[in-house]
Every structure is written in C-alpha cells, then in structure tokens.
Amino acid sequence: MTLQIAPPPAIPAFNPDRLCQDLTGRGWSQQTITDTALLTALRDEAMTLWQEDELSRAGIGRATDHELVREIRRDKTRWFDGASPAQRGWLDFAESLRLQLNQRLALGLFSFEAHYAVYEPGGFYRRHLDSFRGARNRILSSVLYLNPGWHSRNGGLLRLYDESDDQAITDIVPEFGTFAVFLSEEIPHEVTPALAPRFSIAGWHRCNDLARAPALQTKVLPIAAI
Ligand code: OGA
Numbered sequence: 001m002t003l004q005i006a007p008p009p010a011i012p013a014f015n016p017d018r019l020c021q022d023l024t025g026r027g028w029s030q031q032t033i034t035d036t037a038l039l040t041a042l043r044d045e046a047m048t049l050w051q052e053d054e055l056s057r058a059g060i061g062r063a064t065d066h067e068l069v070r071e072i073r074r075d076k077t078r079w080f081d082g083a084s085p086a087q088r089g090w091l092d093f094a095e096s097l098r099l100q101l102n103q104r105l106a107l108g109l110f111s112f113e114a115h116y117a118v119y120e121p122g123g124f125y126r127r128h129l130d131s132f133r134g135a136r137n138r139i140l141s142s143v144l145y146l147n148p149g150w151h152s153r154n155g156g157l158l159r160l161y162d163e164s165d166d167q168a169i170t171d172i173v174p175e176f177g178t179f180a181v182f183l184s185e186e187i188p189h190e191v192t193p194a195l196a197p198r199f200s201i202a203g204w205h206r207c208n209d210l211a212r213a214p215a216l217q218t219k220v221l222p223i224a225a226i
C-alpha cells in the first residue's frame with residue numbers, strides 16, 4: 001500500500017492572481033501546492049540527501065566566522081543542480097512563476113536559484129532580510145515546505161515581520177505543500193527553533209539589473225586621471 005499524503009485544505013491552492021494581489025498589497029503570500037507526486041518526490045530526495053549526509057552547513061554571504069554563523073543560522077543546505085526529475089519539476093514550476101510574474105507585475109525577474117534545507121532539532125535562522133534594500137539582486141523569496149503532519153508545537157515556524165513597526169505579521173507552519181512567497185528586500189523573517197527535522201526548499205528569483213545594482217558589477221572601471 002502506498003502512503004497517500006494529502007496537503008491540508010485550509011490554505012487555498014496555488015493561484016497566480018491571488019499571488020500577484022498579495023505581493024502588491026502586502027508583500028507576501030501563503031499558498032498550497034497540490035501536485036502531491038512532485039511534492040513527494042522532492043521530499044524523498046531531501047530526506048535521502050539528509051540521511052546520506054549530502055548536505056552542508058549553511059553559511060551567510062561571505063562570512064567566514066563559523067561561530068558567528070552558528071549564532072545566526074543552523075540549517076543544512078544543498079543547492080539544486082537540476083539533476084533529478086524532482087528538481088527539474090520544481091525548477092519548471094519556478095520558471096512558469098517567473099514568466100507569469102514578469103507579465104503581470106513587470107518584476108523583471110531574470111533567474112532562479114534554490115536549495116534544499118534541513119533544520120535538524122535545534123535548528124533556527126534568526127531574523128534577517130534575504131536581500132539588502134537597493135541591491136535589487138534577490139527580488140522574490142519563496143519557500144516550499146515538505147513536512148507532512150507538522151505540529152506547531154514542533155516550532156520551526158516561518159515568522160514574517162513588518163519592516164516599519166517591527167511587529168510579527170504572521171507565522172507560517174511548514175506543512176507539506178505550503179508555499180510561502182515574499183519580497184526579499186521588504187519582509188524581515190526568521191525561522192523559530194525546530195524540535196523535529198524540518199525539510200524545505202528555499203528559492204530566490206533574481207533580477208539582472210546591473211544599472212540599479214552597481215555594487216554587483218564585477219567590472220571595475222578605472223578612475224579618470226585628474
Ligand atoms: C532562508 C529562509 C525560511 C524557511 O533560507 O533564507 O529564510 O522557512 N528560510 O525555511
């Protein structure tokens with residue numbers, strides 16, 4: 001007998017119109033992905049990579065102080081390389097999302113990157129932004145959760161904050177199929193300590209706007225001689 005994992009019906013199924021409304025109105029959205037075959041394949045792959053010790057301790061930007069990093073985040077990650085059908089399935093979904101959002105909201109999304117993440121018991125990620133304001137590098141953050149029957153008492157909640165008044169806006173439970181999307185430069189967020197292994201895929205749609213992100217340009221122009 002195969003185990004049937006059905007996503008809980010409380011959060012409506014993925015709907016691009018609602019996603020666009022949510023993003024323009026409040027900067028974040030919570031949806032449900034209902035393709036159970038894809039979700040199950042992604043969960044199986046994440047679980048296998050974890051069991052086979054194929055994930056690495058996550059870092060922060062270019063930080064090299066590992067103790068400092070451990071105070072800020074404790075998860076293990078593995079970047080997608082598109083090698084498995086499950087990964088390609090999720091990358092295809094992200095690509096269709098990219099095209100729809102560009103068409104409807106003119107976001108200028110250019111590329112997508114994603115990694116599996118596992119928060120082992122005690123894992124957390126302190127409050128942070130995924131992109132510095134004005135960098136216009138990571139535009140849209142998304143997280144797909146892969147944990148059937150997750151209980152709130154296991155912690156591991158994604159807590160979103162209002163940038164202006166520092167209040168928590170909402171807690172997102174990392175239940176199987178739940179898909180959180182938010183603006184990378186505008187929504188501070190944290191992962192509260194998880195008490196059970198917590199599986200997810202974090203992804204970022206980026207723009208390639210060099211004119212607006214001079215700091216990202218690798219070409220160094222010579223300073224004009226005075
Ligand atoms: C991240 C992140 C949130 C989550 O990886 O940057 O904030 O719920 N993840 O896993």
Ligand code: MN
Nearest residue numbers: 128129130189
């Ligand atoms: Mn983040």
